Amino acid sequence: MKRWGLVMSLAIISGLVLSACGQSKEVASLGAASITVKIGILKNVTHAPGFIALQNNYFQQAFGANAKIEVTSFDNGADFATAMATDQLDLGYVGPGPVINQYLKSKNIRVISGVNNGGAVLVARKDAGIRTVKDLVGKTVAVAAKGGTPDLSLRSLLQQEGLKVSTDASGVQIVTRAPADTLVAIRQKEVDATLIAEPWGTQIIQEGTGTILVDWNKIPPKNGNYPLTILVANDKFLKDHRDLAKKAVKANKQGIDFIQQNPDKSYELISSELKVLTGKGMEPALIKAAIDHLKLTQDITLADINEQAKISFDAGYLKVKAEELDFSKFLDTSLLDEVKKEK
Template sequence: MKKNMSLLLAIMLVTVLVLSACGKKEEPAKDGAAAPKASAPASTVRLGIFKNVTHAPGYVALEQGLFQKYWGENVKIEVTAFDNGSDFSTALATDQIDLGYTGPGPATNQFLKSKNFRIVSGSNNGGAVLVAAKDSGITSPKDLLGKTVAIPTKGSTNEISLRLLLKENNLNVTTDKTGVQIIARAPADTLIAMRQKEIEATLVPEPWGTQMEQEGIGKIIVDWNKIPPNNGDYPLTLLAASDKFLKEHRDMVKQAIKANADAVDFIKKNPDKSYELINNRLKALSGKGMEINLIKAAISRLNLTTDVNKAAIEEMAKVSIDAGYIKDIKKEELDLSKFLDLSLLEEVKAGK
């Protein structure tokens, strides 16, 4: 009888333990949130990038197979080349691409409309220069009074820098000779216009300024490290990802941040090898390459970094508000806290 009772008690104890284990809730993460489940990798990643040397880390990451290394050989990478940030930001907001490289100006403007993508890492700070045409008589920004200055596209980061530069020199943007007129032209068209003496100055990303100077048709009068904001140390190229891709494949976004960081490190340690890699990708994206000496000169005017200067982005956004590119938002109401999601970047820097 005692044996039967002991056996029955043992069975009941095992049953209780099993039921307790089955009903146990998932342990929360240390911050109190439920631990996220690992998502299945995407079979295809749609990546956007500009046809511009200032996007050098993205070029090297593609040429060195760094994205493929982190995402795996079974992931197909579809690369879409863009001419400007407005087109890129629209594509990201409308689910035409998943992530990629862009400038802060157009990205900020689009985010405040759609609020469905985030900046996840830096890539390059600075790299734009102010060039005056030969025989224009322009030797400093103050000489731009009554002149017409070209920028790549309306609302671009380059236009924001130009507006800040003009403000520093007490010059206004106008539509007549009482101030400075701004026109939008693609850098390649600006180069031709400079050759034909149709424009007097331009604020453009490298290597266009160096090319104009080397051809003898223009002269750099404000170098990259004097261009506002923050004397050239402002984000010019950033890595952005859509909210959808972040939600469904956050781990892959983290891997993209690692690939970008590896590319930045590679260029710094292997500049000579990088020039050819950059040229190869430039050929693939635009159909034509560039002289290595131009690429070298352009890279020397870039501050390649994964850091993101939030204050500089906010300052540029306020210029966009004043210019009318960002509507229905007052400068004192500007909130870009959700525009930047640097949590994954911080994890990568911490070696996680």
């Protein structure tokens, strides 16, 4: 009897130990698998690969079922860049101009992939008497934000034409308006022209209030073949979750591929994501016109970054010495190179 009691006691103790071990492993497993990834994106169709990656759950599938994805949308790249630098975002889609400026201040943002080149047009108000770029002298031209990529393109275009930026009628006056506000400003004759990312330019044309002065494939630099949207990540996320950053590069590529292979299906998905971000979708025909005005590509070079940085520096946006314009560490294509090798 004593022996039987001893056996029963040992069995009970063993069961309790195994149960405790199992529970501790389960708790540890749940804790280790949980992560929140904060993604930022602008409300422009030029960010379409990101819209598709979100709508088709490419990010979710890549990061895993236990990852929580938080998406924050922005009206301009300056606010995005600030959020990225202050760890409010882990990664996301933005134009090069604002993050070039922010990088020189904080040094904690990296470009990890291209997204699309081109996609902005210069539109003149129909009754503003503007027939050529030189007619912009004494006129007011709107851009989404000072230092943004369209602003830099506009300044480069004016320089090519021998025109100066000024605050009076002796040159071209540049003002800032959010894209949606620019449409209203054109209608109400508050501005004379705008260099604006799609689909806003096409929308102005279709509603009959403006005409294209310079089409997307003639916008400098490189006649529209310049980065308008890029994928970036902050240093902390790259250090702590390099594997997830690599998966984000893959998800971006999936978004690009889907648009190229399934254009008609893409328009509806892009409209759906716009509705999520802004509360309002967009006509597929308008989205198609916008997509036709850009070149989807993951490729991006240091020369592309340097070119835009020089324009920004010449405009006085970059408050550094010329010799401090070093972006060799700002562009990190190591993850992109790995993804390409795995094809």
